[in-house]
Amino acid sequence: MNTTGFGYFLRDIRENGKISLRKLAQETQLDPAYLSRMEREMSPAPRVEIVQRLAKALCGLQNLSMAECEKLKRDLLDSAGQLTESADLIDDLKQRFAERLRDQGMEESYIVDAVSKVSLETMDRILSGLENLEIGCISHFVPGPDYLPLDEIEERKSKGEEVHLLKMKEVPASPSPRRASKAVKKTKFRAGSRAFIEVDGDLTPYQEELLRSITSTVRLILK
Known part of the structure; x- marks a missing residue:
């Protein structure tokens, strides 16, 4: 600081x-x-x-x-003293890395997996401009600028680069009309003793992570 x-x-x-x-x-x-x-x-x-x-x-x-x-x-x-705890620093780093992935066109369903797999050190190096971020699709046969052949990926791994194969995370399906009359699930996120955030319906892991980060910010504001 x-x-x-x-x-x-x-x-x-x-x-x-x-x-x-x-x-x-x-x-x-x-x-x-x-x-x-x-x-x-x-x-x-x-x-x-x-x-x-x-x-x-x-x-x-x-x-x-x-x-x-x-x-x-x-x-x-x-x-400004707004990143005072290690948890706040980590949340801030993950949020900014997720935004970078989103800005570069990564689908939301893959971002959760990327944030969970990429090391914090690599995230920091990418966001600081010390390391390049490359996003591509794996293909055995299809050529194109966004496709990386498997043998090239394996070669990069051997050189010590951090390479991750991402899996699509399923987004909860919308409730069917037949179940619409049932009670809606509510999730509360406590932001200190003076405030909380209440959300109706199911949340993805990434949405939960962002909301927890927001409550940390609210907690600091209301100190």
């Missing part, structure tokens, strides 16, 4: 990117006076949603790559 304080960290990023305080205020729709107090450590570290708004604006104004933007967002959250 940055030990110099969130405000100083934010100011360094803004000044190094040659971004004026007024321009950042316009992009984030925040009061310039509020940002000025924040940078001078005269205001408490901002909430998660404010940090995310700042990260998005800084990424856009500096034309950062996806990997650079992911790192900036995480560093800002960390500096």
Whole structure:
């Protein structure tokens, strides 16, 4: 975590990117006076949603790559004290990795398996831009840019690359009209002593994982 304080960290990023305080205020729709107090450590570290708004604006104004933007967002959250526990760090890493897979066109039914199999170290290296992420379909016979032959996959494994064959996870089927009148399953996710999230119906493992991560964020906000 940055030990110099969130405000100083934010100011360094803004000044190094040659971004004026007024321009950042316009992009984030925040009061310039509020940002000025924040940078001078005269205001408490901002909430998660404010940090995310700042990260998005800084990424856009500096034309950062996806990997650079992911790192900036995480560093800002960390500096603001929003990633204080190892469980929060892991949840944040998995969420961002899942978003990367989704952005690159991976089907939702495969993302759960990918998040469970890929090591945290590899996720971090990919999101930091230190390692490439390749997604392809296995094929014995069908040529094409998105298909990887099995012998090539085996060769990559022997070179020490982390390679995973993913299985499609079934999504719970919609209830039939005959069963519609029965009681709907409710799932509650506790977010500290003051709040909880209640969801009707079945959830996929990936949806449950995301909701638990959201409750962790809510718990931090309501401290």
